[in-house]
Amino acid sequence: MYGFVNYALELLVLKNFGEEIWDQIKKKAMVSMEGQFLVRQTYDDEITYNLIGAAVEILNIPADDILELFGKTFFEFCQDSGYDKILQVLGATPRDFLQNLDALHDHLGTLYPGMRAPSFRCTEKDGSLLLHYYSERPGLEHIVIGIVKAVASKLHGVEVEIEIVKRKGDPIDEEDRTDVFTQQQQQQ
DSSP, rough: BBBBHHHHHHHHHHHHHHHHHHHHHHTTTTTSSSOOOTSSSSSOOOHHHHHHHHHHHHTTTOOHHHHHHHHHHHHHHHHIIIHHHHHTTTSSHHHHHHHHHHHHHHHHHHTTTTTTEEEEEEEETEEEEEEEEEETTOOOHHHHHHHHHHHHHHHHHHOOOOOOOTTEEOOOOHHHHHHHHHHHHHHO
């Protein structure tokens, strides 16, 4: 992962819990480095997972809550890092923003070579927006929840409710199987 992810996590802890707690988290995660994470340097994904695991233990806060707060902080970090204008033009609604997020990641791939960004797609079901989030990194969906809530609130002035409907590997229920079959028939 690029250092801007770890740096945003560092900012979250420093801002909310202080430097002493950040040092404890780094020690528990076996991250021995002086100074801050370098934004444009790549770090092994294991470092990020270890930092999150250590934060859960030291702060005694559930991982999902830390990750959601991290998502909010990451969005604020992106705004403060000069990406505020580009974030605003991604869409006038949360749906438009999410639909255009892959294009932003494509652009960022030119600035951050080798970036392995997640992918997003939106569909609708029963009047609700379904966000399909695809990532090779498991267990980070609550970061996305934090980002989406921050985007909706700060860019679009709306509050959103988010629930995880299904994760990769969850069994497909009969209703979903019918929906997929119907969609495949319509595409033929």
